[in-house]
Amino acid sequence: MHPWQERLQALTRRELFQHVGCGIGGAALAALLTDDGRAAPATATQPLRTHFAPRAKNVIYLHMVGAPSHLELFEPKPELTARNGEPIPKSFTEGKRFAFIQGELKLMGSRFKYQPRGKSGLPISELLPNLQKVADELCIVKTLHTEEFNHGPAQLFMQTGSGRFGRPSFGAWTTYGLGSENENLPSFVVLITGKVAGAGSSLWGSGFLPTMHQGIEFRTSGDPVLFLSNPAGLTAEDRGRMIGDLAQLNRVQLADVGDPEIATRIAQYELAYRMQTSVPELMDVSGEPQHIHELYGTTPGKASFANNCLLARRLVERGVRFVQLYDADWDHHGSIATSLPRKCKDVDQAMAGLITDLRQRGMLDDTLVVWGGEFGRTPMAQGTSNDDKPNSKPGRDHHKDAFCVWMAGGGVRGGITYGETDEFGFNPVRDPMHVNDFHATLLHLLGLDHEKLTFKFQGRNFRLTDVAGKPATKIFA
Numbered sequence: 001m002h003p004w005q006e007r008l009q010a011l012t013r014r015e016l017f018q019h020v021g022c023g024i025g026g027a028a029l030a031a032l033l034t035d036d037g038r039a040a041p042a043t044a045t046q047p048l049r050t051h052f053a054p055r056a057k058n059v060i061y062l063h064m065v066g067a068p069s070h071l072e073l074f075e076p077k078p079e080l081t082a083r084n085g086e087p088i089p090k091s092f093t094e095g096k097r098f099a100f101i102q103g104e105l106k107l108m109g110s111r112f113k114y115q116p117r118g119k120s121g122l123p124i125s126e127l128l129p130n131l132q133k134v135a136d137e138l139c140i141v142k143t144l145h146t147e148e149f150n151h152g153p154a155q156l157f158m159q160t161g162s163g164r165f166g167r168p169s170f171g172a173w174t175t176y177g178l179g180s181e182n183e184n185l186p187s188f189v190v191l192i193t194g195k196v197a198g199a200g201s202s203l204w205g206s207g208f209l210p211t212m213h214q215g216i217e218f219r220t221s222g223d224p225v226l227f228l229s230n231p232a233g234l235t236a237e238d239r240g241r242m243i244g245d246l247a248q249l250n251r252v253q254l255a256d257v258g259d260p261e262i263a264t265r266i267a268q269y270e271l272a273y274r275m276q277t278s279v280p281e282l283m284d285v286s287g288e289p290q291h292i293h294e295l296y297g298t299t300p301g302k303a304s305f306a307n308n309c310l311l312a313r314r315l316v317e318r319g320v321r322f323v324q325l326y327d328a329d330w331d332h333h334g335s336i337a338t339s340l341p342r343k344c345k346d347v348d349q350a351m352a353g354l355i356t357d358l359r360q361r362g363m364l365d366d367t368l369v370v371w372g373g374e375f376g377r378t379p380m381a382q383g384t385s386n387d388d389k390p391n392s393k394p395g396r397d398h399h400k401d402a403f404c405v406w407m408a409g410g411g412v413r414g415g416i417t418y419g420e421t422d423e424f425g426f427n428p429v430r431d432p433m434h435v436n437d438f439h440a441t442l443l444h445l446l447g448l449d450h451e452k453l454t455f456k457f458q459g460r461n462f463r464l465t466d467v468a469g470k471p472a473t474k475i476f477a
Contacts, residue, residue, distance in 0.1 A: 055411020120415025194328025368410025376403025
């Protein structure tokens with residue numbers, strides 16, 4: 001629980017307003033509640049008071065919706081390739097459940113090549129030639145495992161620590177713990193390419209936290225945020241007067257009922273007004289130098305994952321605490337040999353460009369970049385190799401027991417791998433990392449103790465990691 005909460009709970013409503021009065025009191029309480037739940041209120045002149053020294057201040061999280069195959073990208077398995085087409089030993093699959101495949105399960109090796117890259121010799125697939133160039137910045141976790149094997153619940157579990165709706169997202173917990181460093185933009189922004197993930201906006205929701213901590217989706221066409229522009233005939237001055245009058249009415253109601261959500265409403269209306277100036281300037285990347293567009297592979301005016309990576313850097317540069325990128329169509333149950341290379345081409349240059357750009361600007365040391373999906377893919381084939389039936393060309397089914405994510409910057413050691421899986425990439429054999437451990441690790445890098453970052457709801461103190469989780473300190477720089 002945060003000290004602000006303890007302070008509020010120690011006062012009765014009558015005692016609180018005896019201290020602060022009614023007129024100024026409403027505004028004071030609004031400010032107090034705006035800081036409610038942070039591990040440290042942040043200002044331009046006051047450093048964050050976190051649970052311990054933070055290694056990272058900001059997060060850029062790249063979620064590949066549909067779950068990329070770790071076996072084609074970051075997990076070279078010579079034994080799997082050598083035994084391509086053989087039945088997998090029953091000891092691996094006995095008692096296991098899979099989303100689709102059944103019957104005789106045959107091993108499928110990757111047809112894509114790996115080579116050691118960088119001074120570290122980190123193995124990265126030929127499908128990611130640009131990411132290979134920044135290999136020494138990456139920490140690849142090879143033993144992440146989850147409890148869900150269907151997309152929606154697994155996406156929720158990866159982002160909220162629970163496979164059910166209603167829990168706050170990792171981004172919401174981050175802003176709850178750290179607050180914002182920007183008064184004119186949201187502290188948590190979401191950018192999407194392709195279809196929205198199956199679990200929808202709950203992936204960036206605030207759950208039972210105050211709604212000011214939910215992610216705000218920025219669109220790449222039309223108004224970046226819905227209703228950002230004023231209607232015809234309404235000037236900025238008119239809108240400003242309306243916001244001021246509405247805030248006065250809301251403060252009267254706040255003083256009467258003391259509902260924290262009213263304080264959130266006041267803050268969000270005022271933020272929306274300030275965003276009318278800050279967001280259009282942010283979203284216009286045409287002023288970026290040509291070499292930056294070439295670095296990311298962006299085309300000004302064209303929506304793309306590359307454009308969103310550039311926007312992510314611009315957002316973090318302006319003090320946005322958490323930026324979440326979602327990229328769709330990574331669910332390769334069939335034709336993985338042709339579908340996966342196309343998707344890798346969509347993201348490879350932009351991801352490498354983001355890391356390079358952050359490094360060149362001196363921002364990578366305190367910006368944590370995270371990449372991953374909701375689970376991995378099976379070492380067994382789904383479908384056949386019958387060329388007479390193109391739709392049956394093999395892919396891989398969902399796999400929850402071992403998959404890869406990578407991190408860069410933000411206090412993480414670069415050029416290393418964490419954990420080891422068996423000869424088929426099926427199960428962890430050294431240093432397994434549960435999603436709860438993953439979340440605990442990320443929060444630790446941000447200076448937050450996952451056991452102390454809690455919020456009381458329905459009679460119990462909740463946290464992102466539920467009742468588990470241990471930070472993987474081996475990966476810390």
